[in-house]
Amino acid sequence: MSGKFIRWIWRRSGFRRLMQLLNASLKAELRAELKVELKAELKAELREEVIDDLHRHFELPAIVGTFINRISAELALASGPEQVAKSLDSLSDEWRMTVRELVGLRSEWSEEGGQQDLLAEMAFLRKNQRLLAPVFQALSGKRVLYAGQAYYNAWYLSRMLRQFGWKADLLNWDVNPDAQIYYHGEDFRFGAAGLSSFDTRLEFYLSSLYRYDVFHFSNAHGISFGGELQEFMRQKFGMHSEIQLLKALGKKIVYSNNGCQDGVSQTAFSRWSPESVCAICIWKDRPLVCSDEKNLSWGKFRNSVADFQCLLGGNRVDYNDDARVHEVPEFYCLDSEVWHPDIEIPAAYRISRVASDALVLYHAVGNKMDRTSKAGVNIKSSHIYMPLIEKLKSEGMPLQMIEPLGIPNKDVRFLQAQADIFLEMLTFGWFGANAREAMMLGKPVVCYIRPAWLDSVREEIPEYADELPVVSATPATVEAVLRGLIADPERRRVIGERSRAFAVKWHSAEAAGRRFDTIYSKLLAGDALLREPLPGVTP
Template sequence: MLVNEKVRVLHAPVIIANQSVILANALRKCGVGAVSLQYYHQENRYSADINVYDGNNLLKQTLVRLSVFLRVVNSFDIYHFHFAETLLPLFFDLPILKLLGKKIVFEYHGSEIRPPFKYSNDYKLLTKIKITLNQLRIKIFARLFADAEVVTTPDLLAYAPSAKFIPAAIDDYWLSFSIKIPNKRGKAIIIHAPTSRKIKGSSYLILAIEKLQKEGLQVELDLVEELPLKEIRIHFERADIAVDQLLIGWYGLFAAEMMALGKPVVCYVQDDLKKYAPGLPIVSVNTGNLVEVLRKLVKDVKMRETLGRRGPQFVREFHSSEVVARRFIELYKKL
């Protein structure tokens, strides 16, 4: 497919970590006619180009979504769906789009195809069965109708082996600040911003911090959850060390944002996945050596400075919105 300003791409119908909005904006800057659309039924942190309130009951949601589908079905060439959701319930739109000759992309962000019970034993059997069946349904419909599948982290390739890895795009907002390399001595602030404490392994970090404090180290845990963007920025900038997930095997957007700000990042990165990000300036840990690694970073200010300085350039080359958008343009050309 020839990709230019005449090619129209819809990113829909949900916003995960602001990805559909960031990508649509970046694609437009690259000359592609891209639009972001989201359905929402509660207060949300992000705003798409098109925001559709679809209510809180199934009947209203179905009618609203059908109306939206009828309005946009002939308006785009590529339908880029996020989080394994589409414009109509139960993927009813997919066969129609295929019959009309439209191209379909599924972009996976995590829990829609990654079994959460792999990292927690708190799920009941019936819940596990429900999740497993839903993820199987997603995979079946993707195989039948998607022209391409994409994962934002390479650990997800285990659940979508035919997908292509394209990293998440960071908002240019995080690359616009003057870098403040953490070089202070005294109390070290360790920041952690989990979207799910269970999946991110937050309990291990809390125990590690408590152990370091009992040893007499001057260390403080800043646990950031569900805060407005302006407040998040304040927390991010004052941090000395960032800890991302400790169980999954790859880093998330939080780690990329912290690297962009020049902060040293600690995260569990699987050895077999490191090839996907050469030069990744992250200290890889596991639950067994977390205390040891944090102890060293808290004491070694120079090590924190060195790691922090490597982060912004890596993010510009690997996660900047333009870089990621151009990778998607290459993908679109092959559809």
């Protein structure tokens, strides 16, 4: 009950007696009598606030307590995990109906109710989040929503988690048609049938509050349900209010890091030796893409809401130096059969070698036009590899380079499977999706592995660091490294076999399913899963 209301009543001598009784302990009949009198006598501008306060303080706790008792009773009668899952979903749907009825809405939303209907429900949840949170927590179970794509990682992880008894769904809120070539699947998609209007997307967000208990987001600035919904919520309730409501209701938030701009300032990242990646990056002087302020403000928000964060590569400075940030290679997973070394190559993707003994070198740059300067410089080291390959070819080496552009990721593997050596970044300090795909296909990868980052990874997962088969090289050493691999087919074969075994062990969907079944379950059980303090690693 608001202080304003209490002071107003106190000034009314006719209510002094009622206030004394209220402070002592209102009887059920007195509560009803008070509500009747208030409805009749209070000023119109206070009436709605008073009724709402009384409702919240006197009726809602009883409804919450009764529903929690019912949850406990029904789950106790459930036999086995499948029955528990069905009971949770059924009770969750019923709880939403109850909430909507408390708001004075129809028990089930329809498009006829429109946006105002959903806003009324959301306002009720926000205003009563502390009272309602215990019900949402009592309903928690093995239910995770991947909100947003992460290439194909979340897709294959979600499929595997279903085999571990999880309700695991993926929402693709990316409405950019050009980005869809990088994705392998989705359960829901903003813009598709059933989620084509903004109201249906807003309803999806609201329904997810009841239907899922873990929300896994990925990519810098990607803790959201899409830009349109984020902006709508900002205007109505404040920036990131849709995520803050998840936290307030006790949902667990997991996040996967995706690169140099993710919580790390450009200043700090540029200090990593031996060569500054930022110095050759086309985004260095584009503050709308990358700047200290942009990167750090994102990191601050990210760390304020995420219960657990996945990283791979040891870039532990600024907001990545946090106990909730873990080395989790398993998240960055692939399907070991989709990327099998012996996949059949469709005729349209068969490579004609320039000679029977020619070696195919694979060098790919995603979004190449946006990431490459007019001089051909990019962080994927194209400006180093291209002259080097031409030099080797001029010496008579039978080499051919393939650089696929605009091919859907599901199909590009057919080209990858025919390559002999993969050429990756020589200054960044770690590898990405292309290298993981290469290793799963049993191919040797050349890429610079920053010793400081490898040591950081080793602190948390020593086996991963010790088994990593990537052939490290820098701009100064890459020519010798590449000449050695070209001249030694047996070495390439051995590295390829090690690469396949490594990828299956650490980056397969099976490995991811096992790891995240444990991570999510522990989070839901109340384990903070804080990383043990590590010795400081600085650029």
